[in-house]
Amino acid sequence: MCQAQEYADYKLSDYKLPDIKRSSLDFKLNSDGSFATHETSDNTVYDIKGAIDATFNRYCTTRKFIGDQSARIYFAGFKNNSTRDENGENYKQSNLSTEISYMNDSRFYIRPNTWFWFVGGDVSFTYYQNKVKETEKDLGILIRPKLGLGWGRIERVQDARQAVYLLDKFSDYGLMKKHLSNEEVNRFAQLISTVKNKRFLDSRLHLIDEITTVDSFLVANDYIRKEGAKYFTTLYDYWLYGDLHQRKSGFEVGLEGMPEYNYYTCSNFNQKNHEPGITVSLSAEYEKPINLRWQHSASLNFMFLYTHNTFEADYADKTVYEQSLEHLQETFFRLRL
Structure with missing residues (x-):
């Protein structure tokens, strides 16, 4: 852990x-x-x-x-x-x-x-x-x-900041299966940058796609253990409020x-x-x-x-x-x- x-x-x-x-x-x-x-x-x-x-x-x-x-x-x-x-x-x-x-x-x-x-x-x-x-x-x-x-x-590096916030918080709750290297953190942050800039007419559907894409990346690479509601509530919270300031x-x-x-x-x-x-x-x-x-x-x-x-x-x-x-x-x- x-x-x-x-x-x-x-x-x-x-x-x-x-x-x-x-x-x-x-x-x-x-x-x-x-x-x-x-x-x-x-x-x-x-x-x-x-x-x-x-x-x-x-x-x-x-x-x-x-x-x-x-x-x-x-x-x-x-x-x-x-x-x-x-x-x-x-x-x-x-x-x-x-x-x-x-x-x-x-x-x-x-x-x-x-x-x-x-x-x-x-x-x-x-x-x-x-x-x-x-x-x-x-x-x-x-x-x-x-x-x-x-x-x-x-x-612009605020997406990397948000990625690290998510990983740190998952680590706090014991949800991470492994420690990610800097290269893996960069790949995760680039995924965040890419999915945020996809074109959608409906902001609600855009949010669903963002959360689904991030979740699929973490699960497919065997980085995370999805135990209970703590994982999804943390993901939603830091996705919505983890990039309020430009860096x-x-x-x-x-x-x-x-x-x-x-x-x-x-x-x-x-x-x-x-x-x-x-x-x-x-x-x-x-x-x-x-x-x-x-x-x-x-x-x-x-x-x-x-x-x-x-x-x-x-x-x-x-x-x-x-x-x-x-x-x-x-x-x-x-x-x-």
């Missing part, structure tokens, strides 16, 4: 994620409305509103590539009608909000865990229209690509350039705002898991920012205001023990 805390010497920093590809689509739809009649004021009021929000996320990690992409489409509307306002006149209001955005962060490793170059950025389009007696329209466009070069790699390991330094263009216009007073700019940053990040409960984190970031803002509006007598901003942002340093 194995004794407790047999895996205290396991190093989370030795864990490497398996190849993972995960895609998810979150779709939200909501609507509500109200209708009321006030006999004393001879007034009828109704309003209706709704929203559609769809977000697609894709994450991929291999030894030569790490990619994180996200796309979002959002529509929302509102309409209100009252037969009598405070002046005894009909009152109508409607508005529409739209947002379309895309974000990409892709890293291509020239050699695993060494030099890499990264591309990506984000782009967004927003539109807002509000109509009472007159119609107000706002439009915003943001384009911000990025390109950079870096060295090193930050690895990382590694060192990474990068230099990136990010030009951007921000455009905004509003129909009120014909306001227009043009703001091109560029950001250059040099950053470093260090993550060191001391043990299952303690983590050292540090980051350093130097940033240079330049923007040129051009603003014009009718109330400014068609005068164009221009402003340039150029500064070296102060160093940011973070240390967590």
